[in-house]
Amino acid sequence: MAITFGVYTFGFLAVSGFVAMLTYITYQLLHSYLQNWIKLKPVPGIGFPYPLIGNALQFKSNAGDFFRQLVGYTNEFRNSPLLKVWIGPIPFLILFHAETIETVLNNPVHMDKAFAYKFLHPWLGTGLLTSTGDKWRRRRKMLTPTFHFSILTEFLEVMNEQAEVLIEKLDKQAGKGPFNCFNHITLCALDIICETAMGKKIYAQSNYDSEYVRCVYKMSDIITRRQRMPWYWPDFVYYYFGEGREHNRSLKVLHSFTESVIYERAEYITYIESDSESDHGMRKRRAFLDMLLKTTDEDGNKLTHQDIQEEVDTFMFEGHDTTAAAMNWTIHLLGAHPDVQSKVQQELQEVFGESERPINTEDLKKLKYLECVIKESLRLFPSVPFFARSICVDTHINGFKVPKGANAIIMTYALHRDPRYFPDPEEFRPERFLPENSVGRHPFAYIPFSAGLRNCIGQRFAVMEEKVVLASILRYFNIEACQKREELRPRGELVLRPEQGIWIKLERRKPRL
Numbered sequence: 361m362a363i364t365f366g367v368y369t370f371g372f373l374a375v376s377g378f379v380a381m382l383t384y385i386t387y388q389l390l391h392s393y394l395q396n397w398i399k400l401k402p403v404p405g406i407g408f409p410y411p412l413i414g415n416a417l418q419f420k421s422n423a424g425d426f427f428r429q430l431v432g433y434t435n436e437f438r439n440s441p442l443l444k445v446w447i448g449p450i451p452f453l454i455l456f457h458a459e460t461i462e463t464v465l466n467n468p469v470h471m472d473k474a475f476a477y478k479f480l481h482p483w484l485g486t487g488l489l490t491s492t493g494d495k496w497r498r499r500r501k502m503l504t505p506t507f508h509f510s511i512l513t514e515f516l517e518v519m520n521e522q523a524e525v526l527i528e529k530l531d532k533q534a535g536k537g538p539f540n541c542f543n544h545i546t547l548c549a550l551d552i553i554c555e556t557a558m559g560k561k562i563y564a565q566s567n568y569d570s571e572y573v574r575c576v577y578k579m580s581d582i583i584t585r586r587q588r589m590p591w592y593w594p595d596f597v598y599y600y601f602g603e604g605r606e607h608n609r610s611l612k613v614l615h616s617f618t619e620s621v622i623y624e625r626a627e628y629i630t631y632i633e634s635d636s637e638s639d640h641g642m643r644k645r646r647a648f649l650d651m652l653l654k655t656t657d658e659d660g661n662k663l664t665h666q667d668i669q670e671e672v673d674t675f676m677f678e679g680h681d682t683t684a685a686a687m688n689w690t691i692h693l694l695g696a697h698p699d700v701q702s703k704v705q706q707e708l709q710e711v712f713g714e715s716e717r718p719i720n721t722e723d724l725k726k727l728k729y730l731e732c733v734i735k736e737s738l739r740l741f742p743s744v745p746f747f748a749r750s751i752c753v754d755t756h757i758n759g760f761k762v763p764k765g766a767n768a769i770i771m772t773y774a775l776h777r778d779p780r781y782f783p784d785p786e787e788f789r790p791e792r793f794l795p796e797n798s799v800g801r802h803p804f805a806y807i808p809f810s811a812g813l814r815n816c817i818g819q820r821f822a823v824m825e826e827k828v829v830l831a832s833i834l835r836y837f838n839i840e841a842c843q844k845r846e847e848l849r850p851r852g853e854l855v856l857r858p859e860q861g862i863w864i865k866l867e868r869r870k871p872r873l
Contacts, residue, residue: 393449399763400451405444406433412590414446419588423581424859426588427745427852430454434774441758445769448590450475452748452767453757456774458781458802463757464749464768465804465812471496474748474767476587482611483579487670488817489678500817502663503671506651507817512824513721514646515556519825520718522551523832525565530837534868538842540861542688545829546573549684552825557675558621559628559647572617575610576681580854582607618672622665625649648675675818681855682743683822687829688862689741690734692848693788694834695841695864700790701834704730705869708835714870716835719828727827732790734826738808740788745773745852747810772807773852781805786845840865 393412409415420426434456437443443454452474455461464470472492480490488499505511526548533539547564550573554562564570582603586592592602599605629650652668663671694701707729751766762768777785781801782792791797809816816822833839842863849859 396451396763396766399761400444400453400766403442403444403453403760403762404437404440405446409446412449414448414450414590416447416588416590421585423584423853424849424851427850430746430771430852431774434771442760442762447476447588448593450765450767452769453751453762454769454771454774455757456771457758457778458775458804460757461770461775461807461811462802462804463755464751465770465807465810465814467755468813469752470749470755470768471814472750472752474750474769476748476767479583479586482607483583483614484674484677485666485670487667487674489674496814499667499671502655503652503817506648506655507821509820511646511651512821515552515821516719516721516824516828518555518645519552519828520832522548522555522565523829525551526829527832527836529565530833530866531868534837534866538863538865541691541864542684542858542861543568543573545687545691545862546680546684548829549680549687549825553676553679553683554621555645555647556821557648557679558618558672559625559645559649560621571613575613576677578606578610579614580681582610584853614673615669618669618676622649622668622672626653629653648672678816679818679821683825685743685855685857686734686738686741686822687826688858689856690737690826690830691833691839691864692841692843692858692862693737693740694733694830695839696845697788698838698840700733700788701839704733705834705838708831712835719831723831724824724827727831729790730827730831731823732793734823734830735793735806735808736788736790739776739782739792739806740786741850741856742772742776742808743855744808744810745850745856746771770807770810773850773856775804776806776808778805836869838867838869840867 405415407415407418410417420429433443433445434454441457441460443456445452445454455464473490477490484490486492486495488496488503491499526544529544530541533541544565547568547570550564550570551562554560554564564573586598586602589602592598595604598607625647649668649672652663652671655663694704707727711723711726746769748767748769751762751764751768754764755762776782779785782805804811807815809819809822842865843858843860847860848862851857851859
């Protein structure tokens, strides 16, 4: 009887303890929620946010429609320094003015990525893109030397080779009417990042339907959908009632791909280091993965397999999807503006003449107008249309007090359309980025690669790749765009993509030798 009574007593205490803990947590959450509500009341906001779910029910379900909805809000509130949106119980402040963005990005206190990035963790772990605090600082310091210019120069050979494969594919489309070039460009970018980042040729351009690319698109879609639907934030709800199973299927493909390459490359490095004659005197190409496998931290410790997996997955996603999107948007804009295209081709003629030689580092320095074209394309269609930071301490932004724990969404797409810095912002004018026309422009008015301490570590790699691929295409073809600007319908997911691809016509400029 005493034992039974003891069991009941223990059970009662356990349940009581659980209820008390749940009550305390609920109280803390509600208290924080109400405090933030009161503090942020003066900030202009959209619609009427409902308790706990915020403005989520007002958002469009389709990614393209949702993005256009956000752009519409920034146009409506263009004269407001801040715009408030509640997603679930978390306040998000949309920033799209250079002055307000500088307050956040230039302050080393606000280094942490926003809450919404936690949904990227199953895929990218806490690598360079998603990590925070000391881990991010240590990892950035370790990885920065791998992006040294001398190392990037070695990758030019790969970029030229893969651009040549792309030209051969595009040559088959020349003179045959409209076609969607988006996947052609994407697979070229994938081949480049696989060989430079992981030292492995995967011949993606020979396989039009890449399962890896399809799963990247699927993951981007379902992650961004989950981010704006707070009722799917709890894992148990997401996996039982949401897209959790589809998420895991795509995740398995993505991780299996990179895991197999890491294992294969590690085995290869071990083999060649143990057998100095195995390479028969041939020069070995370095890859980012080789450097990751050998890199040590400040204490002399090597990266773990999980550390390497995080960075490889990050490099693979960030290093192919963003550059592919940028090149596609540029191709459309060049095809829609034959006068600009003609100027680029004139510059290419001055640098290369009739030669078909590969592009070298000296050539890249001379392609100044092409670089202006790339910059203007990234202004109109930034590969990452928005990103977010967590406000880590109470902060004043343009006279408004923003509490710790709020999230700031940096709306690059809207920022780049500020008429104060870019008159007639929807016009495509590469001359905006000539040195004489950039004098006095606010340093945070144009940030396609972010800005401040957490700017994109791979931006020089990206621009180099874009120059090589675009110059290669324009040396051999004239481009004609087959879509009007309004037909592009950008989808602002993790990367900005056109809803129906990029449709162009190609005309040969000279016969292939």
